[in-house]
Structure formats: structure tokens, C-alpha cells
Amino acid sequence: xxxxxxxxxxxxxxxxxxxxxxxxxxxxxxxxxxxxxxxxxxxxxxxxxxxxxxxxxxxxxxxxxxxxxxxxxxxxxxxxxxxxxxxxxxxxxxxxxxxxxxxxxxxxxxxxxxxxxxxxxxxxxxxxxxxxxxxxxxxxxxxxxxxxxxxxxxxxxxxxxxxxxxxxxxxxxxxxxxxxxxxxxxxxxxxxxxxxxxxxxxxxxxxxxxxxxxxxxxxxxxxxxxxxxxxxxxxxxxxxxxxxxxxxxxxxxxxxxxxxxxxxxxxxxxxxxxxxxxxxxxxxxxxxxxxxxxxxxxxxxxxxxxxxxxxxxxxxxxxxxxxxxxxxxxxxxxxxxxxxxxxxx
Amino acid sequence: xxxxxxxxxxxxxxxxxxxxxxxxxxxxxxxxxxxxxxxxxxxxxxxxxxxxxxxxxxxxxxxxxxxxxxxxxxxxxxxxxxxxxxxxxxxxxxxxxxxxxxxxxxxxxxxxxxxxxxxxxxxxxxxxxxxxxxxxxxxxxxxxxxxxxxxxxxxxxxxxxxxxxxxxxxxxxxxxxxxxxxxxxxxxxxxxxxxxxxxxxxxxxxxxxxxxxxxxxxxxxxxxxxxxxxxxxxxxxxxxxxxxxxxxxxxxxxxxxxxxxxxxxxxxxxxxxxxxxxxxxxxxxxxxxxxxxxxxxxxxxxxxxxxxxxxxxxxxxxxxxxxxxxxxxxxxxxxxxxxxxxxxx
DNA sequence: CTGTTAGCGCATTCAA
DNA sequence: TTGAATGCGCTAACAG
Numbered sequence: 135x136x137x138x139x140x141x142x143x144x145x146x147x148x149x150x151x152x153x154x155x156x157x158x159x160x161x162x163x164x165x166x167x168x169x170x171x172x173x174x175x176x177x178x179x180x181x182x183x184x185x186x187x188x189x190x191x192x193x194x195x196x197x198x199x200x201x202x203x204x205x206x207x208x209x210x211x212x213x214x215x216x217x218x219x220x221x222x223x224x225x226x227x228x229x230x231x232x233x234x235x236x237x238x239x240x241x242x243x244x245x246x247x248x249x250x251x252x253x254x255x256x257x258x259x260x261x262x263x264x265x266x267x268x269x270x271x272x273x274x275x276x277x278x279x280x281x282x283x284x285x286x287x288x289x290x291x292x293x294x295x296x297x298x299x300x301x302x303x304x305x306x307x308x309x310x311x312x313x314x315x316x317x318x319x320x321x322x323x324x325x326x327x328x329x330x331x332x333x334x335x336x337x338x339x340x341x342x343x344x345x346x347x348x349x350x351x352x353x354x355x356x357x358x359x360x361x362x363x364x365x366x367x368x369x370x371x372x373x374x375x376x377x378x379x380x381x382x383x384x385x386x387x388x389x390x391x392x393x394x395x396x397x398x399x400x401x402x403x404x405x406x407x408x409x410x411x412x413x414x415x416x417x418x419x420x421x422x423x424x425x426x427x428x429x430x431x432x433x434x435x436x437x438x439x440x441x442x443x444x445x446x447x448x449x450x451x452x453x454x455x456x457x458x459x460x461x462x463x464x465x466x467x468x469x470x471x472x473x474x475x476x477x478x479x
Numbered sequence: 480x481x482x483x484x485x486x487x488x489x490x491x492x493x494x495x496x497x498x499x500x501x502x503x504x505x506x507x508x509x510x511x512x513x514x515x516x517x518x519x520x521x522x523x524x525x526x527x528x529x530x531x532x533x534x535x536x537x538x539x540x541x542x543x544x545x546x547x548x549x550x551x552x553x554x555x556x557x558x559x560x561x562x563x564x565x566x567x568x569x570x571x572x573x574x575x576x577x578x579x580x581x582x583x584x585x586x587x588x589x590x591x592x593x594x595x596x597x598x599x600x601x602x603x604x605x606x607x608x609x610x611x612x613x614x615x616x617x618x619x620x621x622x623x624x625x626x627x628x629x630x631x632x633x634x635x636x637x638x639x640x641x642x643x644x645x646x647x648x649x650x651x652x653x654x655x656x657x658x659x660x661x662x663x664x665x666x667x668x669x670x671x672x673x674x675x676x677x678x679x680x681x682x683x684x685x686x687x688x689x690x691x692x693x694x695x696x697x698x699x700x701x702x703x704x705x706x707x708x709x710x711x712x713x714x715x716x717x718x719x720x721x722x723x724x725x726x727x728x729x730x731x732x733x734x735x736x737x738x739x740x741x742x743x744x745x746x747x748x749x750x751x752x753x754x755x756x757x758x759x760x761x762x763x764x765x766x767x768x769x770x771x772x773x774x775x776x777x778x779x780x781x782x783x784x785x786x787x788x789x790x791x792x793x794x795x796x797x798x799x800x801x802x803x804x805x806x807x808x809x810x811x812x813x814x815x816x817x818x819x820x821x822x823x824x
Numbered sequence: 825c826t827g828t829t830a831g832c833g834c835a836t837t838c839a840a
Numbered sequence: 841t842t843g844a845a846t847g848c849g850c851t852a853a854c855a856g
Contacts, residue, residue, distance in 0.1 A: 138849055149826065162826090181592055185848085195593060196595075222579070223549075229586065231578055234567070248529045271526055422555075423741065423768050484833065493843080512841085527833080
């Protein structure tokens, strides 16, 4: 049975308040009482209970991060690590701790109910998802990352559509007309277990915009096709295997996550295909290792660290009763050697 | 002002107990009261306060992870991501949430005091460090990862010494006699801001064991020298720049973290040095991308995921009053193309 | 500088 | 099946 503030107070012959001051505001009591209290506390191994303190102060000193998938899936993607670093940077700065919340199968609601946090951040949770209502219900400040802009919610993201359009333009301008696009599956969660993704939609329409301007379109009868893949090396590889076996083999593969491209590289090596000689590969995210792949991966640079950093700052503002607004960060097209002209050109 | 259990009770014309049951044990009350309570709760947007609940139940449902450095440093290393995935795997399974605690400059003590968790895991915190006493004082169950074995503390790690010895043997058997070793700096923290690392010591003695058997030793007058570097790509690159400019250039570089090797690769490319033609590179960890570097990186495979997984299971056992014991996991020497014979052999 | 007195919001034993 | 009472451990007005 751990010692409580009462035990200390009794032993020291003072009141609870005095003990409390000793720990939180020593300047309000005399040196000697302070010393006596601390020595007794030491002796009894007393440490103030953080939960009780939190209850009394109505402040947990921690913020939550709600992931779109199980943690062991999500952190397969190094890009998430970048976001996490940004979040952590601000947390450290503000003296906050970070609580990682996974969306467990049916108990997501419970998870959110029970989260002892001052505010919460979400990854890829869009407007209209019932999770957000839960936050409102609890009166929990929240900001979304890559959740899409909407009235009344603070979001940090990029211009998905413009970025994708630029990406596709780069590909098309190299003469590619047979293109496989690896879209992101399971990147976000909705209450009923279904998955949908605003990010996907936006990127798709960016692609279409570029295609249209070239008089092209996606579809089974064209050379431009979409595949729904998971955000992992393995999935990238498996899909590449499937795609590269098609009679009309694409001359370019677009991976909407760099990490998938690693799997594509691997499969190409096995098949003896040269990048970009036989096939060009384009990524998205620009994870720290993309420049070091062989060949270096062309991609869209996304400011992952700053995304996390910005979102956390906004959340802190929100918690402090300020009223921040959504932020859109810049992306940059990074042309590296994995993009080359279409074979035969 | 959020609604409390009292508001609901009053509105519904029942007692607090009944409302509590409605949320936690509906089978103990009648259908109709349940329905009435829930509907009123819905209307008033009532959600039980997690902190108050925690206080009453004496269980937070979350465990803490105490990092050795600021989060933005630590997650520069993909290997940590692997450990995190393992931890998350078990957390999900057990319905626990994960609280990431950073060792802030002076307030580490505060951080630990205020952490509302049922148990805690540490990375690279060894026996004898005062942090551990704090855990005892709070009566907080804890397990260490890579903390070294000691009486009375539960640890999950690898045989650092044997692994390093095997590593060095592999290098020596390729004829290398001029070797640069990039040790890990700042990998662990102690209370007074100093840093020291049991891991470093153990690996060093493993290296020395192998060297001795070959009649060699480390030192300024020999070809085998140790550099203290940070666990990052950048640090690996900078140290490589320094090392490769030495008059007696090493023919092999050992990086005690794969991620550093990426920086070494980069510098070699700039200098026009071929791996392993001019210089061999050996890593440690076997991060997911090591096989995809060019050339693939020879390294010591460490089971990061299983480390996290095992440690978390042990912690859960500890929380449940079981008495688990320390675990040592296996490593494996992975010979890939970045290791070749010393030039001239 | 120190003590008294209320909460904070919920869970739970014991009666009814 | 429900309610009253008590406790969880701490903070913070408000007095003195």
C-alpha cells in the first residue's frame, strides 16, 4: 500500500495543503517544514499520485495520436516516423507526453472515451467520420493530419490534387502512356470498419486532370490502370509482380507511398528489369531513404516532420483556447534517376 | 461545462450508481432505465470522465515507453520503429494504449512522476541508473530493453558481446586490418545529463575478444580505431568523411547502427570509392531497408519487433503480479555484398 | 506561513 | 433492481 499525502501530513504534523505545497510550490512554506516534509516523504517513499493530481487539476499534460491502423502496420511506413518526429519535437518543447491510440476493432469508441488526454490528433481521419463526433462529445480539442479541409475542423495537409497533377505531368512528359498506379488502401478508418480515403480521391482527381489535358484517361481499356495496395514494401512487391506479368507491361509505376517502391525495385531486380531503362518508378512522400535507393527514387517530397510539428502546435493552441486555422504545406516534385523516358523513345 | 454523472442521474431521476451501471454493467439494471439513461446521456453529450474513472479503479490502461533521447532524435533510427511496432502489437492485443515519454532536460524526474501509466518500459537504461529507483519508489512495474542484466530487473536484450565478436571475426577473416568502428554515442541517459552505454561496453569487449585471438588490438598506433558517433545518417556521413581522409585509410568500416551506414555509403559515392572494392562496410541492426541499399549491407540482424513484443509481454505479466525473468534474444550474422576481402588480397 | 474545507467525477459496498 | 454513503489522492480557495 503506497503512502498518500495524508500519511505524510500526519507524520509531519502538518496539513495536506502544506505537503502539497512542498511538492508544487515550495516557496510558499518555510524552509524547515519543507525539509521535514521531504525527508519524511523520502523515508516513506511517497510520490504524488499523477492520476489524482490530474483529476484535481483537470489537465493531463498529454496529447493523443489516433492512428488509422494498428501500430504494427502503420510504422511499416517510415514516413509516419517523420510525422511522429515532428509531433515529438513539439511535445518535448511543451513538456507534453504523447499517447498513441490504436483503433482496435470494435472498441474504438472505448479507446477514445478512455483516453486521458488534453487533446487529440488524427492521421487520415476525414470530415464526416463519426470518430470526430466523439471528440466533440467529450469536448476534446483535436486537429487532423491529412484529413481534408472542412468547416469547423482544423487540419494540416498538403494540396493532394495539385501535387498529383504535377507528378502525372512529369510522367507523361517522358512519353509514358502505359502506367500502373498503386493507390493506398486501408489508409484511414471509419467507424463501421470500412475504409475510405479522401487522400486517395484527391490524388486520383489530380491524376485525371493531368491525363485529361493530354487527352488520356484511366480505365481497363487504356494503358493507365489503378491498383489498390497496402502501404508496405511487401504489398508493393506483390502488386508489381502481378502488374509486370501483364501482356501489355506498363512502362511506369507510380507508388503513392515511397515504401511500396522499394518492393517494386526488388521485384524488378528479380525479373531482370532495369530502372529506368525498362520501367520508370515514381514515389510519393520522399522518405529519408529514397535518395539512397538504387537508382535514387523520383518522388513527391512531403514535409512529414513539419506536418507533425504544425499539427501539434495547432493542437496546443486549441487546448489553450486559441482558434487556429487549417494549414496547407508545400510539396515538391523531386526528379531522381528512377524516372526516365518511356522505352523506345 | 461538461455534464457529469450527477447531471445524468438527476435528469433521469435515478442515482449515480444506476448511471454508472448503465455504462459499465448494463445487465444489472432494467431495460427501460438503461434506455432512459442512455438517451439522456446522449442528449447531454455525457461521456464518463476517464481520469475520474482511473482514479477510482486504480488502473490507467496504458503503459509508458521511456526513450533515451528526444523523440525526434530517436526516431531517426528505423530500428527503433521496429521495436515500437513490437510494443504496439502487444498493446493492441491487450487493449493498452502507449504513452511515449521523452527524457526532458532537467525534468525527467517530473516526467516520470507525472506519467499516468500502469507500467513502464525503458530503452537502453542500465542497472545503477537513478531513474530505476524512481520506478521503485512509485511502485511502478518496469522492464528494460537493452538495459543489461542485473539482479531484480527484468530485461530484454541480445548477447551483445557474442554478436560483436562474430561480426569482427567476419571482418578479420576477410583480411581487413585497418578498421574504423563507429560506436554509439548518446544512446542512453543518466540522471545527471551524462551519457554512458552498457551496450557500447559489451560490444567493445566482443570486438576485443575477436581481435585478441588474431593477435590484434585497438589503439591509435594500430589500424583499428574507434569513433564515437551519433545514431544518424548524417553523423555516419560526417565521420566517414573524416575517417576516409586519413593517410592510412581503413579498408573496412563497422557501423554499430545500420542507419549510419547509409551515410557512409553516401560519402563513399561522393569520393568515388567502391563498396566493397575499395572499402567494406558492416552494419548492426538489419533495418528493413538494409537489403535494398546498393550494395546490400552486411549486418548483424537484431530482432527489433520481437524485442518490443517480448518486453511488452513481460511488462504485462509484471503488472499482473506474475514474476517474469529476463530474456535474451538471438541475433544473426547477415553477410551481404558490402563485405568483401581487403583490397590487395 | 499554515490549516480547514470543499470539491474533482466516478466506482462500489452495503442496504433497502 | 436501485440508492446512499464512502473512498480514490490531490489541489485550491479561503481563512486565520
